[in-house]
Amino acid sequence: MNELLNFLPRRFRSFFYIRSVQRDNITGRERGISLNRKILIVEDDANISKIIKLNLNLVHFDTVEAYGGHEALEAIRGHKFDLILLDVMIPGIDGFELMESIRPLGIPVIFLTAKNSVVDKVRGLKAGAEDYIVKPFEALELLARIETVLRRFGREETLLEFKDLQVFLDRREARVRGRPVDLTVKEFELLVALLKNKNIALSREQLLDKVWGIAFYGETRTVDMHIKSLRKKLDLYEHIKTVYKIGYRLED
Amino acid sequence: MKLWQKIYLFSILPFLLLFHLASVLIIERNHSKLLQQEIEATLRENRSIRSAIEAIVPFLSVYRSPDYERTVWTNIGNEFAAKSGDRAAYLRMEEEPDRTAFSNVDFPLPTIWTKLQAPGKDEIRYGLSDVGDRTILFTASSVEVNRKKIRIGYMKDVTPVYAERVEQYRFFVQVDIAACLLYLVLMMIISKALTKPIERMARTAKVIAQGEFSRRVELRSKDEIGHLADHFNRMVAVVEDKINELEILNLQKQRFIHDFTHELKTPLTSIIGFSSFLRVTKYQEEAFADGLNVIYAEAKRLESLALKMMDLIFIREENLVMKRENLKAVLDEAEPVLAMKAEERRIRLAIDGGDCWMPMDTDLMKVLIFNLVDNAIKASSEQGLVAIRVHSEGGRRILEVADRGMGIALEHLDSIFEPFYVSDKARTRQYNGAGLGLSICQSVARIHKGTIEVVSEVNVGTTVKVVFEVAERDEVKV
Numbered sequence: 001m002n003e004l005l006n007f008l009p010r011r012f013r014s015f016f017y018i019r020s021v022q023r024d025n026i027t028g029r030e031r032g033i034s035l036n037r038k039i040l041i042v043e044d045d046a047n048i049s050k051i052i053k054l055n056l057n058l059v060h061f062d063t064v065e066a067y068g069g070h071e072a073l074e075a076i077r078g079h080k081f082d083l084i085l086l087d088v089m090i091p092g093i094d095g096f097e098l099m100e101s102i103r104p105l106g107i108p109v110i111f112l113t114a115k116n117s118v119v120d121k122v123r124g125l126k127a128g129a130e131d132y133i134v135k136p137f138e139a140l141e142l143l144a145r146i147e148t149v150l151r152r153f154g155r156e157e158t159l160l161e162f163k164d165l166q167v168f169l170d171r172r173e174a175r176v177r178g179r180p181v182d183l184t185v186k187e188f189e190l191l192v193a194l195l196k197n198k199n200i201a202l203s204r205e206q207l208l209d210k211v212w213g214i215a216f217y218g219e220t221r222t223v224d225m226h227i228k229s230l231r232k233k234l235d236l237y238e239h240i241k242t243v244y245k246i247g248y249r250l251e252d
Numbered sequence: 253m254k255l256w257q258k259i260y261l262f263s264i265l266p267f268l269l270l271f272h273l274a275s276v277l278i279i280e281r282n283h284s285k286l287l288q289q290e291i292e293a294t295l296r297e298n299r300s301i302r303s304a305i306e307a308i309v310p311f312l313s314v315y316r317s318p319d320y321e322r323t324v325w326t327n328i329g330n331e332f333a334a335k336s337g338d339r340a341a342y343l344r345m346e347e348e349p350d351r352t353a354f355s356n357v358d359f360p361l362p363t364i365w366t367k368l369q370a371p372g373k374d375e376i377r378y379g380l381s382d383v384g385d386r387t388i389l390f391t392a393s394s395v396e397v398n399r400k401k402i403r404i405g406y407m408k409d410v411t412p413v414y415a416e417r418v419e420q421y422r423f424f425v426q427v428d429i430a431a432c433l434l435y436l437v438l439m440m441i442i443s444k445a446l447t448k449p450i451e452r453m454a455r456t457a458k459v460i461a462q463g464e465f466s467r468r469v470e471l472r473s474k475d476e477i478g479h480l481a482d483h484f485n486r487m488v489a490v491v492e493d494k495i496n497e498l499e500i501l502n503l504q505k506q507r508f509i510h511d512f513t514h515e516l517k518t519p520l521t522s523i524i525g526f527s528s529f530l531r532v533t534k535y536q537e538e539a540f541a542d543g544l545n546v547i548y549a550e551a552k553r554l555e556s557l558a559l560k561m562m563d564l565i566f567i568r569e570e571n572l573v574m575k576r577e578n579l580k581a582v583l584d585e586a587e588p589v590l591a592m593k594a595e596e597r598r599i600r601l602a603i604d605g606g607d608c609w610m611p612m613d614t615d616l617m618k619v620l621i622f623n624l625v626d627n628a629i630k631a632s633s634e635q636g637l638v639a640i641r642v643h644s645e646g647g648r649r650i651l652e653v654a655d656r657g658m659g660i661a662l663e664h665l666d667s668i669f670e671p672f673y674v675s676d677k678a679r680t681r682q683y684n685g686a687g688l689g690l691s692i693c694q695s696v697a698r699i700h701k702g703t704i705e706v707v708s709e710v711n712v713g714t715t716v717k718v719v720f721e722v723a724e725r726d727e728v729k730v
Contacts (some may be wrong), residue, residue, distance in 0.1 A: 047520050047546045051525030058533060089514070114517040115510060136521035140527055203533035244534070251534055 009067055027114025037082040037155060038062040039146070041096070042072040043112060044090045048135070052085060055139040058199040061146075082155050083146060087112045089122065092159060107151045112137075140206065145198065159197045160252065165234060167195060174234070186211055190226050194240065194250040201241075201249035212223040223248075255450065266437060275424050283417040291389060292472035294341075295376055295708050298391040298406040299341065304328060305395050305402065312397050321397065322353065329354035340409035348401040357407065359383045364596045365405070368392040386411045432461050449477045450642035453484060465492040467552040504670055509686065511672030515557055517548035560688040564671065567695040572613045574700075578610035579649055582617050590625050590640075598635050601625075608649045612700055619698040623689040624653040624716055631657030632713060647673060656713040665706060669694045674677075693718075 039061050041047040046067065053063045062081060062195050066072035069092030076084075084102060086109050095111065100107055111124040111132035124132050125163060130149045133142060150156055160167040166175045172241045176180045180187035182192065193202065202210075204220035214220065227248055241249045253261075305328065312321055314662045325345050332343050333356050345353040351648075364381040368390055379390040390682050392402050438594050449471050455471045465488065471481035480714060526543040533539070594601045628638040632655045641652045660668060667673045671691040689706075693716075707712040 045522070047522035048518065048548060049544070050542075051522060052528055054529055054539065055525070123507045135517045136524045139525065139532075139561065142696075199533055241534075246532060249532065249534070 001098070003216055005006075009176070030066065034237070036060050036062045036102070037150065037157075038064065038079060039053075039076055040064050040066060040072065040084045042066045042078070042084065042090060042095070043069060045087075048087075048112075051139075052142065053143065055200075059143060059197060067091075067097050069095075073099055074100065076105065076107075080106050082153075083144075083150060084109045084141075085112055086110070086129070088120070096127050099129070108153050110145060110149060116234045139200065140197065140202075143200075147196065160192065163239070165193060165236075176234060180251045183230075183233065184244045186234070187226055187230055191225075191230055191234070193231075196247065198250050198252065201243040201246045203247040207247065230237075254447070256440075256443040256447040258296075259446060260439055263439050264436065264444070269433065271431070272428070273429065277416065279420045279424060282420065286413050286416065287410065290408065290413055291378060293558065294389050294391050294406060294408045295378060297341070297408075298376055298404060300658075301328070301332065301406060302393045302395050302404050305397070309395070309397050316398060325353040325402075331355065340411075342405075342407040344405035344407070346403040347404070348403070349525050352605050353402065357405075359386075362388075364390055365392075368405075369403075377697075380410070387414055407618050423502065440665050448479070451684065453477075453481055458483070460488055463468050467497055481589065508671050512561075515672060516554070519553045519557075522550040523547050523554075523585065526718075557688075560692065564688060564694050564695065567616065567619075567699065568690065572616070572699060574611035574613060575613055576609055577611070577612050577617075579610060579617070580605055581602075581607075582612075582614050583621060583640065583642055583651075586621050590622070594629055594638060597629060597632070599629055600635070600637045602637060602639045603641075606644070608642045608713075610649045610700070610720055616696045616699065620693050621651070621653075621717065623693050627656035628653050628657065628714070629661070631655050633657065647722050649722055651718040651720075652715060654713065654715040659710040659712055659714055660706070660708040661710055663704075665708065668706065669704070 012035050014163065016137070025103055041052050041056075041063055041199065043052065044067050049065050049067065053065055056063050064075050064081070066075045067090070068092050071092075072084075072086075072090070075081075075095065080198075083106055084100075085148055086095050086098065088111060090098075106132040109128065111129045112135060113120060113124065113132055114135045117197050121132055131145050147156070155167070157169045158168065160169065162176045165180075166177075167173075167188075169192065174183055174188065174191065189211045190207065193207060204223040207223050208220065211226075212219075227240060239251055241251050244247050308324060308328075310611050312324065315321075321429065329343055329345065329458045336343075342355075342357045344355040347353045360383070360436050362381045362383055364379045368377045368379055369392075373394070373396070376391060376393040378389060379388055380387060382388075386412050387421045387504070391406045391408075392403060394403050396402070444498065452471070454499050456467055459467050468485045469481040471478050473481075502622065523546075530540060530543045583603060583605075591601055625638060632638060636656055639652075641650075641654075643650055643652075664673075669690050670687075672689075674686040696705055697718050697720075702718050705719065706719040707717070
């Protein structure tokens, strides 16, 4: 459908895309289908593709894998994606060429590249990529970048759900079985960090960095204190696990 | 000063000097010749008057009458005056010591006249003197009549000769101005035209200096400048070639680094990704096994890459001691391992050939054979055939590995020896190659004074031929 809008100047086009996406969300909600956001992974190395998929599935993204340019094109035609992770060097149609077909759809793209050269980054960003990530990368970094790009595109989740816990990001409110729970600012942010990296163990340093910022580096006891109060306030003794030699993990 | 200005100036100065000198010389010579002619004519006239008088002398000596003499003089003078008409000639006859016998001179006699006194018999003197605004040529001779000396003065107005010279100078000045102007213009055009190719070359050189090495000077003249332009062009061509060479080298180096990082980072991404996944997620048996397998395989891949890189570096640096060995024996020794590799993909190996003695390092030779056969196996489809053959041809030892696999497209043939070069740009590692094999082979071949020839056709197969040149000395021993 969106291709039909190509006669419009680009800045008007995106207006229509967003509307159509929102409508889809509403119908999805009504039908009760999974509302997970969907990401296309275009990567020719099967192992790398798999590890990305595993990590994304952990935090409840739906994923589709494509190992080549032509497969990627097919996938784009068949599904609706919230984001595309695109390796530049893929067989068939290369990443830059593929961008030509993706750009009119208004789907944000993050480039995966082995090259750490400025020229390539600039070329990628110029081709219309939202961001790039240089291999080898850590899963947490990838997830953080995906979140940032999705937020920029207004596809950020406003509601995080875990068991009978609901977290409204826009209102900064947490409810357990519909009943509001009083959380401090740091407790709330710590909870969000754990929810967003569900099933992934985060070290105390990583949590400090995400919630308190670099300035608090080294004061890992602060994290332990807040985790303790979160477990107590939300009754998450079962689910916030202490991981030996690493840190904490929210498990469902 | 610019070259054309120099040429201009240096051609104008001598021209002006010589032109004026020559003109003045010609005019002066003309003038003196004219004057000389005039003088000779006047002298002749004087002589003829004297001979006329001499002819009368006998009569005069018979009569011996001063009155009669005077009459004769007057008659001769009048006759002369009538004859000469308006030719601006004058006659004066004087009797010694100082009595004028005849004179039609209408101007005061200058001092030169007295200086021309008393010429001897048969002697004529002459002199020039300005009288008023005229120039008069004086000639004097003498004749003896009745023991009296008669001086005959014949004078001629030569003012026109001088006037002629002035006239010529005037004319010369006019011609001179015109000629000089014409010459100035012509020389400017000529000197500019002469230096134009040089200027063009200078301009081109400037453009080339700014980096446009494909530019050439376009000059078709056959003179020295043309030669210079030819040499210049040849020089630029050489420079351009060298620069292109350097650029290609640089490009290859960049590609090497780029490919090397790619080869390094792909397994690293998997290893880091899976290990971190296993580290931070809850233990699941299947994911655990999968992850460890991936980590192991990718680490192995890194190891093999590291080993190959080391091969490549060491082969380039090592100082080897070669020993005479039989290539066939080395091949036979390697066969079991090759056969095992081939078996994995159900490929048949056909080894044949005779003894081939040559100086070699057996370990390196095995590396060469392994890599070539490995490539052939990777290129072949299942149940294919790889034929290995060694044979001698005079002073040459030949190792041939042929497959009936997918072949190499023509556009890749030139680059296959470059490290990390794989014909598939996206580097799908369907057959697990980093693209180092042929680079290693070439290094080994080079050390053994060998060359590698590749004949290939897409979907028909590839034949790699390594030809070793064996020195004559070794030949005799066989």
